[in-house]
Amino acid sequence: MYNFNFHSPGTLDEAINLYNNSEDPKFLAGGMTLLASMKQRLISPSDLIDLRNISNLSEVSLNDKVLKIGSLCSHFKLSRNEIINDKIKNLAKLADGIGDPAVRKMGTIGGSIANSDPAADWPAAILALKSQIITNSRIISNKDFFTGMFETLLEDNEIITSIEIEIPDYFNYKKLPNPASRYAIVGVAIAKYGNNVNVAISGASHTPFIAETISDYLSNNFSNDFPEKTIAKDDLNEDIHASAEYRVNLIDVLTKQIINES
Ligand SMILES: Cc1cc2nc3c(=O)[nH]c(=O)nc-3n(C[C@H](O)[C@H](O)[C@H](O)COP(=O)(O)OP(=O)(O)OC[C@H]3O[C@@H](n4cnc5c(N)ncnc54)[C@H](O)[C@@H]3O)c2cc1C
Numbered sequence: 553m554y555n556f557n558f559h560s561p562g563t564l565d566e567a568i569n570l571y572n573n574s575e576d577p578k579f580l581a582g583g584m585t586l587l588a589s590m591k592q593r594l595i596s597p598s599d600l601i602d603l604r605n606i607s608n609l610s611e612v613s614l615n616d617k618v619l620k621i622g623s624l625c626s627h628f629k630l631s632r633n634e635i636i637n638d639k640i641k642n643l644a645k646l647a648d649g650i651g652d653p654a655v656r657k658m659g660t661i662g663g664s665i666a667n668s669d670p671a672a673d674w675p676a677a678i679l680a681l682k683s684q685i686i687t688n689s690r691i692i693s694n695k696d697f698f699t700g701m702f703e704t705l706l707e708d709n710e711i712i713t714s715i716e717i718e719i720p721d722y723f724n725y726k727k728l729p730n731p732a733s734r735y736a737i738v739g740v741a742i743a744k745y746g747n748n749v750n751v752a753i754s755g756a757s758h759t760p761f762i763a764e765t766i767s768d769y770l771s772n773n774f775s776n777d778f779p780e781k782t783i784a785k786d787d788l789n790e791d792i793h794a795s796a797e798y799r800v801n802l803i804d805v806l807t808k809q810i811i812n813e814s
Pocket of ligand 1: 587588623652664710736
């Protein structure tokens with residue numbers, strides 16, 4: 553590791569001020585991606601601005617049918633949260649399936665979506681669910697947020713404060729995890745609001761995406777006879793973990809598993 557300045561602001565304004573007055577700063581949540589990247593010298597920020605002492609960023613609340621999750625909530629905390637277990641049980645299960653116990657204790661939902669790793673689990677769930685990302689300066693629709701591999705609509709000096717999710721009638725997420733990291737080789741998230749069904753995919757492409765054809769079909773007929781292999785394999789990742797063709801098949805298999813469980 554090399555030298556850098558460490559700051560621990562108590563308010564959002566202080567954090568933004570520190571950011572704007574530093575040479576090459578980075579916000580720090582649980583450090584699960586950031587610190588590993590620094591150790592490998594992939595990035596070398598001049599200043600780390602720790603968000604963990606800012607109050608109100610680690611709370612979960614329910615207002616009518618809208619669940620509000622503070623961006624600094626850890627995966628572990630979300631997996632055990634009573635409201636989430638009561639209202640969207642499979643979202644708690646998603647959190648419980650991330651990485652290992654150490655990653656779940658430190659890693660945060662805000663860090664996960666800000667990082668926009670194509671194989672991460674939260675982005676698919678956020679995309680499938682009716683949701684919005686709240687920052688210190690604006691509200692961003694889930695559909696606009698993920699703009700590419702490790703890229704989002706966030707400005708450099710913008711902080712995610714919470715994620716708001718409309719409680720669905722049904723939600724589930726299934727993945728084939730990489731046996732070492734537990735990142736998704738392919739993950740499928742399905743959210744159902746009345747007849748409206750959104751199917752979002754992680755792990756399969758450079759960015760999470762909505763499987764439009766499957767979503768449309770399931771919105772009309774929520775059954776296992778949806779048209780198979782509708783995602784073009786040319787659009788999917790091909791790597792040492794799985795071929796694109798295998799990923800196309802996994803999308804169908806995981807979707808069927810979710811429908812069977814619903
Ligand atoms: C071994 C290992 C296994 C993992 N397995 C999985 C897995 O199975 N599934 C999965 O989904 N993920 C997995 N992860 C990712 C992990 O769950 C974390 O969510 C992810 O690494 C982000 O970590 P963090 O929250 O600590 O954020 P950090 O590492 O602190 O930050 C990551 C990035 O987000 C920015 N950032 C953080 N918080 C905010 C905020 N509130 N507003 C704006 N920007 C912000 C930071 O500046 C930084 O650029 C794994 C990670 C590891 C190390």
